[in-house]
Amino acid sequence: MNGSTAQARVLVDELVRAGVTDAVLCPGSRNAPPAFALARAEMLGLLRLHVRIDERTAGFLALGLALASGRPVPVVVTSGTAVANLHPAVLEAAHAGIGLVALTADRPPDLVGTGASQTISQRELFGPAVRWSGSLAVPTAVTGTEVRRWRSSVARALAAATGAGAGAPGPVHLDLPYGEPLVPTAGDTGPGHDLLGPGIPGGRDDGAPWTAVARPVRTLPPLPLDPSARTLVIAGSGGPAADPGLLGGAPLVAEPSSAWWPHALRTGPWLLDHPELRPEQVVVLGRPTLHRAVSAMLADPAVAVYADPGPDGAAWTDVPGTVRAVGALRALTPPDDWTWSWGDADRAAAKALDTALDDGTAAGAPGLRLARDVTAAQPDGGQLVLGSSNPVRDVALAATPRPGLTVHANRGVAGIDGTVSTAVGAALARGVPTTLLLGDLTLVHDTTGLVIGPGEPSPDLTAVVLDDDGGGIFHLLEQGGPEHAHAFERIFGTPTGADLVGLARAAGWTAEDWSGDPAELAAYPGSGRRLLRVRALRTGLRDAHSALRGAVTAALGRL
Incomplete structure (x- = not known):
């Protein structure tokens, strides 16, 4: 079996052993070895393959699969600009903490800089956007030593993608230079009954991944805040798992992509500008990005700001530089009059909002x-x-x-x-x-x-x-x-x-x-x-939003 086919089959086998269930592939010539290996794996019922003609689309398809499943998803592309077209999805995955695995076929290193077609310097193309990057040698001999190195590289990539290595989950890049031949040779093209085929040293007999990497358990100390103060909790994407029992009735303004959103106030974003609802302290969960009123509140030096970025090792959000401490949200016991005032305001604002949306006041939005x-x-x-x-x-x-x-x-x-x-x-x-x-x-x-x-x-x-x-x-x-x-x-x-x-x-x-x-x-x-x-x-968008804000303000004025 030629080296390219052997390496590709080992890489796919190791991905499957590590729990990968979906892979995305774009057609190309240089990435023919992993393309054949992925097709073989799907035929054997080992994973589900998704083929797309556009690398940018493929990158975001893999991102969506990983986002919703919580599992790393590889996207396999050929060399040259095909790799560059993954960059938008890699950046999104980097900032959202999603385990996207870019497997990029490459020309042999000695062809880079020679004028060879479809050849660029792509090994470090994604720069600091990836959690880990590596490159394999051009596969030639199929020895036990080489197979072990191939499997070990896949293990390192997946550890970094899932956060089992050091740092938060995110995208990784493994560059795969291939020399010819790029297709299976005679005798290696039949269906067979396993992915590897004869002549390739296998993995562990129990089907486990070559290197088992335990995901570290990260715990943050409790935030040094006053649990009885007038506290507002603001939640964005990421952050700790939702535990509404910790809020003690404290008002919660959460973005829709936050796990905390089902427990949030309906009209929280509309209420942030009202002075009578100004908190003494704010706890930021995850990474809120939607509302300018949130940004303004976090920048207010009169408000004590604390952050809980969650247990995955993600950096805390602090655009204005006002966060006093980073830690885990602790049980809050805010004053009853504080929680009641926010609850009353939310109900009044929701009624006013629905009326305006239904009676034509907001027809322009x-x-x-x-x-x-x-x-x-x-x-x-x-x-x-x-x-x-x-x-x-x-x-x-x-x-x-x-x-x-x-x-x-x-x-x-x-x-x-x-x-x-x-x-x-x-x-x-x-x-x-x-x-x-x-x-x-x-x-x-x-x-x-x-x-x-x-x-x-x-x-x-x-x-x-x-x-x-x-x-x-x-x-x-x-x-x-x-x-x-x-x-x-x-x-x-x-x-x-x-x-x-x-x-x-x-x-x-x-x-x-x-x-x-x-x-x-x-x-x-x-x-x-x-x-x-x-x-x-x-x-009519601008005027309609202004009218809605006016309707909410008027409703609060009648409380």
């Missing part, structure tokens, strides 16, 4: 009502994936937090890259009906994410697209002010005029305009790939 209705429509046990920009914020501002629903969003770097692919991966990983709420620009940005070839695993995924033909979020930022109207639409609004229904149908999705029936907004078993377009205008 249709995304808020849509976010509320999409979230409410999902079945228990379902999954909701949120696009960046307005959709995740709309859910945070308008939806009612609820148990029984898993919510995901790419908040590591908060880009719109690969959102469709992330949702496809999340849906396939958990095997439950999944709904994706996103905007038109986010959909267009990941058009190839819609393309799932015949015979590929396909999810029950409903994409609900708010189509306001452009970048609605910019209407809510400084550049959306009337003084910038002369240039806004061309350089920030960026309309595309794309036919999203036609686009989805061309990729094999069932697609139509939403009829207005809330029941259509949820995915269900057997629903397949659906797209619902919700047409909207952007021009």
Whole structure:
């Protein structure tokens, strides 16, 4: 058996032994050895293979699979720009703590810098974005020594990806230079009954990974805060596991992608600016990124700020530099009048918010009502994936937090890259009906994410697209002010005029305009790939948000 085929089979065998259940592959010539090995492993029922034609899409598909499953997922690509196209997903995985494993085929080192086609210097291409990087030698002889080194490298990569090594979980990179021949030789192409085949030293007889690496148990000391003070808890992505019993009734403002969100106040983001609800201290759980009012509160020197980044070794969030201590959230016992005041304010604000969303006051912000209705429509046990920009914020501002629903969003770097692919991966990983709420620009940005070839695993995924033909979020930022109207639409609004229904149908999705029936907004078993377009205008967004803020303020004034 030639060295390339042998090494690829050993690497895939070691991935399977370590618990990898899904792998993503892009076609190429230089990565033919692992491509054949992965196809063989799937044929033997050892893993599930997903093939995509676009490396950026493939990277985010692997990220979505890893995000929803909690297991590392390899993505295998050929050399050259194919590797560079993984960089956006690697960056998202780095900042979100997701075990993405980039396996990149390469030319032999002696061809780098010679003008050889499709050859770049790719060994350190991802720089500090990866938790670990390594490169194997060009495989030639198949000896026990070489096989042990190959398996050991896979073990190191997976340890770093899962946080079993030093540091938090995250992406890793293993570069695989191959010389010719790149395809199995005669006698090595049959189905066989095991992955390795004759002539390759096996792994451990019990099927265990070559190197067992225990994930360290990290414990933080309790935060040195005053548990009886007027405390507000703010939760973002990541952080400690949700334990609402620790709150003692303290108000909780949580982002939808946080595990704490089901226990949060409905209208918390709307209440942060009100002086009568100002806390003495704030505990930050994980990494909140959505709301400017949160940033302003954390920057207030009169508020004592503490952080609990969770047990995975992630860095704590402290943009304004105000965190006094880092540790584990301890049981809180805030004053009753403090918890009652927040509860009363939340109920009054929620009533005012729903009234405004339903009576036309907020007609200029249709995304808020849509976010509320999409979230409410999902079945228990379902999954909701949120696009960046307005959709995740709309859910945070308008939806009612609820148990029984898993919510995901790419908040590591908060880009719109690969959102469709992330949702496809999340849906396939958990095997439950999944709904994706996103905007038109986010959909267009990941058009190839819609393309799932015949015979590929396909999810029950409903994409609900708010189509306001452009970048609605910019209407809510400084550049959306009337003084910038002369240039806004061309350089920030960026309309595309794309036919999203036609686009989805061309990729094999069932697609139509939403009829207005809330029941259509949820995915269900057997629903397949659906797209619902919700047409909207952007021009009233700024005024509608202002009107909603006014309605909430008026409701609080009547308490």
